[in-house]
Amino acid sequence: MIITNVQLVLENEVINGSIEIKDGLIRSMSDSSSQRPEAINANQSFLMPGLIELHTDNLEKYFTPRPKVNWPALSAMAAHDAQLIGSGITTVLDAIAVGDVRDGGHRQENLDKMIDTIIESGKLGLNRAEHFVHIRCELPHSGTVELAEKYLDLEQIHMVSLMDHSPGQRQFVNINKYNEYYQGKYNLSDQQMAEFEQYQRAQSLQWSGANRKAIAKLCREKHIPLASHDDATSVHVEESHSLGMVLAEFPTTVEAAQRSHELGLKVMMGAPNVVRGGSHSGNIAAHELATLGVLDVLSSDYFPSSLLDAVFKLASDERNALDLASSTRLATAHPAAALNLTDRGSVKEGLRADLMLVGRKANQAVIQQVWRQGNRVF
Structure with missing residues (x-):
């Protein structure tokens, strides 16, 4: 051709x-x-x-398109795959959450089903994009290490990320944003939200630190690329670096992004952040990091077509030094290098x-x- x-x-x-x-x-x-x-x-x-996507939870939307609606697995996979390839994404790490057992249990119930379907559909040659698995470890839960370890020997696992979405830190320093997000997501009353917030703080205090170290150790032993998530301070970043992280997903401050860049962690920001002009959680805007020269990788996160839109938007933004070739690298060459996909x-x-x-x-x-x-x- x-x-x-x-x-x-x-x-x-x-x-x-x-x-x-x-x-x-x-x-x-x-x-x-x-x-x-x-x-x-x-x-x-x-x-x-072709775009390379390292962190998208888009597959979940098709497995559970509405509350209490479980869609047939291969049909859900086909619809997800079609949306990705139609967005120019030819290589994708489907992010599967481990340790988050809320949502009426949907994530937990679908965990094995989604991973099995990613593997089966690939073996059957049904997918148009090439799919790998990214295990997202929600740290503030008692069973997170055990669940993660169950999957880490699968050859399709290409990345693991460690995250703590408890209130008052990292992504949710702003408690109002935390309440707005989770009350909207779970339809909680003010009283239920207060109880949920207290519970999440306690879970984080009990489990997050120990789980972070245990899973990082497993990934280093198995040579699985490891990503931090929502680092907000230099202390967070230095801990991530000491644990062997290669990627900093969605740092929430300039301080964390700059320190990540200095220590060699590839700084990844959400393409929706670029398209919308800022973070939905009220954190640092991706275009600000591009202007500072510390933006390395883009991810579509929750909206696949945002990845290509963000590439062109950054290339036309006079506030930074990115032309089309360099903004394209953020969604192609840089994520490939982070995972050693040299082909x-x-x-x-x-x-x-x-x-x-x-x-x-x-x-x-x-x-x-x-x-x-x-x-x-x-």
Whole structure:
């Protein structure tokens, strides 16, 4: 396959030219147009690497689309996969929560089902994106270590993150934001919310510290990449670094982001934060970290199409030094490097042809075609 008259988004520049794909790999590139009659004319659209998503809980929405509605597993997986590939995401780590047993038990009930379905659908060749598993460990729970350990030997586990969403710290320093989020999520009365807050504080005090150290030790022994979550202070970051973290997910302050960057942790922020112009929890805005030069990775988190939107929004933001090539790296080359996925993440000869063709209409990025290993999947 040859694509010509295309803007190739390379690691450090964007050039107009052509590209040849063969046997699932990028065979060659040129800064001139191809004269071959079978070449696809891209009409000046952008050819970009397929996006690499490290943290999305989007799959849960399809397994439980409404309260007490459990959707058939492979159908749920297919719908989730279609949304991701339609958003340009060709490699994804589906984040599965371990230790959070609220939501009427849905997360706990669906835990094995979701992991089994990710594995089964991959083996059956049903997925258009390539799916791995990211275990999200909610630390303030008695069974978190035991549950996490159950899954850590699976070859599909590519990352583990450690998080504590208890009130008064990290993501929820602002108690009003904490109450707003959880009262909305669980439909709690003021009295129920006060009891929930007290319970979560007690659970965090009892379990969080010990669980953090135990799971980090297991991941180091098994060579599983480890991510911190919602670090807010230099002390948080230094602990994360000492425990072997390679990624800092969603630091909540400039202090934490800058210290993470200094210590070599890749700083990941939410693409919805970029698109909306700020954090829904009232924490640091991602564009501020981009301006400071300490933003390394983007994640779509809860809204898959936000990843590509954020890439283009950052590239057009005059407050930072990012052009399209460098903003694209935040969702492609950098997450690939964080997980040592050396065969993808860039438009480069010899790498996998995980690619997407993107046009622009009314200042909106529009995905026209997507390929994974040279096969068209969208």
